[in-house]
Amino acid sequence: MIKAILFDLDGTLLDRDASLKIFIDKQYERSIEWLGHIPKQHYIRRFIELDNRGYVWKDKVYQQLVREYDIADITWEELLQDYLDHFKVSCVPFPNLIWTLEQLKKRNFMIGIITNGKGQFQMDNIKVLGLEKYTDIILISEWEGVKKPDPIIFKRALAQLNVLPEESIFVGDHPEKDVQAAQRIGMKGVWKRDHHWAGDFQADYIIDDLAELLTIIK
Known part of the structure; x- marks a missing residue:
């Protein structure tokens, strides 16, 4: 589950x-x-x-x-x-961002963000997008001292949420640093399709729009 x-x-x-x-x-x-x-x-x-x-x-x-x-x-x-x-x-959000997060919260899912980058810079962007009120945890690589695809940052996030890898999904645009890194520790990896990345890799699911997550979790 x-x-x-x-x-x-x-x-x-x-x-x-x-x-x-x-x-x-x-x-x-x-x-x-x-x-x-x-x-x-x-x-x-x-x-x-x-x-x-x-x-x-x-x-x-x-x-x-x-x-x-x-x-x-x-x-x-x-x-x-x-x-x-x-x-x-x-900052420009992708379509259906807030609607999708609202729907996930209504269904009582815990929500987290794991991002590489500078701490305050990324947090400023998160705040402008209005994401804080929907998230249970936010991990930014500079502040964590470790970055994706290192499994430590994924495991740290799951520990803070008190969930097992098989009870969680990670959604990202980078095939290796997001999808495969999450899969390696037992999470489901969802690729938000980005045509800049080419190659043959296995994602558990592929989406073009964040709203498609609602179909996946059903």
Whole structure:
């Protein structure tokens, strides 16, 4: 019997690709005094390339941008701080996010989030999306000192919820760090399909929309 549903954040609950594009556009406009010599679409495209879907931290991204585009009179540290301060207001949820969480809570499922990333940065995004009131636990890798796909962070979450692996489902967009990592400790792994990831791997279920979880748990 399934008692708990745990989620990844970026690419699963938070539409990071859409959020990032909104943020970069706004950052360019806020910083146009220093970035105006760069065509906006060039800046946006290069940022997205260097960001590598969030797997490169932004200190490296901004250092590279400053070098490539000869950005002067504003430092990479200041651009990074702008990212830390303003990304959260650009956060876009995936469709049916809150409705799905509400339905899960009505059915008395425990809900958790396990996400890699910087602690306060990820928590700010979680708060903006309004997820705190639906979650029983939130584990962020920086604060936990361990990150996915390490089994420790999954086991720690289950221990805090007091549920067994076979009583829980993990939903994520990354085939290895989310789905397979959860399966390795005995959880059900649900892949929220992301066409950036290709290859042959086994998920217990595949969904395109969070609302499909309600069908699975029946």
